[in-house]
Amino acid sequence: MDFRPLNDTERQKLIDALRGNAQSSQAILMNQRDTSFAGSADEMSDDEVISAIKSVPCHYAA
Amino acid sequence: MLQSLWKAGWRRVQLWAESLRAAPPAPFETPEPSRVVYQSIQRFTVRDGVCQTLFDDFAQHRRTQRGDEEIGWVLLGRREARAIHVLATLPAGAQRESSVTHVRFNAAAQAVASRILRQQDKSLGIVGIVHTHPGSLRHPSTGDFQGDSQWVTRLRGQEGVFAIGTADAQGASGQLVAAQPHRQILGSLAFSWYALAHGDLRYRKMPLELTLGDDLAKPLHPVWPVLERHAESLDRVMQLLSRVQAEPTRHESRAGLLLRIPLPGDGSALKVLLEGDQMRYYVESPRGLTALDPPVGPLDRSMFLILAELANA
Numbered sequence: 001m002d003f004r005p006l007n008d009t010e011r012q013k014l015i016d017a018l019r020g021n022a023q024s025s026q027a028i029l030m031n032q033r034d035t036s037f038a039g040s041a042d043e044m045s046d047d048e049v050i051s052a053i054k055s056v057p058c059h060y061a062a
Numbered sequence: 063m064l065q066s067l068w069k070a071g072w073r074r075v076q077l078w079a080e081s082l083r084a085a086p087p088a089p090f091e092t093p094e095p096s097r098v099v100y101q102s103i104q105r106f107t108v109r110d111g112v113c114q115t116l117f118d119d120f121a122q123h124r125r126t127q128r129g130d131e132e133i134g135w136v137l138l139g140r141r142e143a144r145a146i147h148v149l150a151t152l153p154a155g156a157q158r159e160s161s162v163t164h165v166r167f168n169a170a171a172q173a174v175a176s177r178i179l180r181q182q183d184k185s186l187g188i189v190g191i192v193h194t195h196p197g198s199l200r201h202p203s204t205g206d207f208q209g210d211s212q213w214v215t216r217l218r219g220q221e222g223v224f225a226i227g228t229a230d231a232q233g234a235s236g237q238l239v240a241a242q243p244h245r246q247i248l249g250s251l252a253f254s255w256y257a258l259a260h261g262d263l264r265y266r267k268m269p270l271e272l273t274l275g276d277d278l279a280k281p282l283h284p285v286w287p288v289l290e291r292h293a294e295s296l297d298r299v300m301q302l303l304s305r306v307q308a309e310p311t312r313h314e315s316r317a318g319l320l321l322r323i324p325l326p327g328d329g330s331a332l333k334v335l336l337e338g339d340q341m342r343y344y345v346e347s348p349r350g351l352t353a354l355d356p357p358v359g360p361l362d363r364s365m366f367l368i369l370a371e372l373a374n375a
Contacts, residue, residue: 027185041185052188052216057209058166059193
C-alpha cells in the first residue's frame, strides 16, 4: 500500500471529485485492484442516453 | 479630557465593529464540478460477466429458428477521460428487425432498460455496439462504418467501441481464449473488438482487458419480453413520475417487473406487477396490501387513473 502524500494535481482532482459528489452526486471512481481514488465520472442526462440508443444505426454484413 | 479620550476610543471601537459588518468574509466560491476532457481511448475494459452474456446469448441465438440472422447488443458503461469500461449489455430484443445481412435493434425496450439501470448510477452511458456477422467477416462492414461514423458523435468523447461476433472459430469449448489482444474465442464463437472516433477513416483494433464483475443488465434479460410489450407505457411513466422504481422479480419461475410508486403521506405505495401479458395493481399501506382492478387499458393509463382516484380519496 502506498501511503505517500498526494501531489498538488492529485489533491486538486480529489477535492474536485468530492465537491462534485457533494453538490451533484457525481460518481467517485475507485480502482478495483487497490481501492485507490481513480477519478470521477460525469453524469449523463436521460435524454442524452435515450437519444444515443434510439439513433443506433442499422448494421449490415456488407 | 478623560471623557473626550473615552469618546474617541469608543468611536474607534464602533468604527471597527462597523467595518466588520460592512466587509463580511468573502463567500467561498465553489467552482463547477470538474468536466472531463475526453481524449482518445487508451484503455478498454470489459467485465467478465458482459463477455459471458455475449457468448451465451450468441450461442443461444444460433439455436433458435432465427439463428441465421444477425443479432446484437448495445453496450452500457462508463466513459472516462482516456478509457471506456463496459458494464452492461442491452439485447436487441425479439422485436428487432433483422435478416441474414442486417440487424436493427428494438430501441424502445433498450431505452426503458437504460432508465431502470440508471436509477442507481447516472454516470452510466452508451459506449458501444456489438453485432454479429454471418460467415467469417470479423471486421465491421462498409455499411457499418457509414452508420457508426455518424453515430459516434452522440457519444461522450465522440468515440465508441464496436465488436463483431462470428461463428468461425476453432477454439476449445468451455475455455475463453484471447486469440489476439482484440479478439476473444470460446468454442466456435468469436468477438473482435474495435474503436471508432468521429473523423476516423477506419476502425482500429481495440485490445481489451477483462475485469471481474457481473453484467449489470443481466437481471433484466429474463424480463425483456415484458419490457418490449410495455416499452412505450413504461417510458412515459418513468419520464412523468421521477420517483417510480422498477426492479425485476421472479415468482414460480415466471420473470416479471415490479413498479413501485411512493404515495405521499404514510409510506403507502402503488405497486404494479407485470408478468407476461398480466398487469396486477396493488396499494401497499401500513394496513396491508389491497388489490385494485382498474379498467382494462394500457399500463400508463391505468396507473394514472388509479393515482387520480387515490388523490380524490
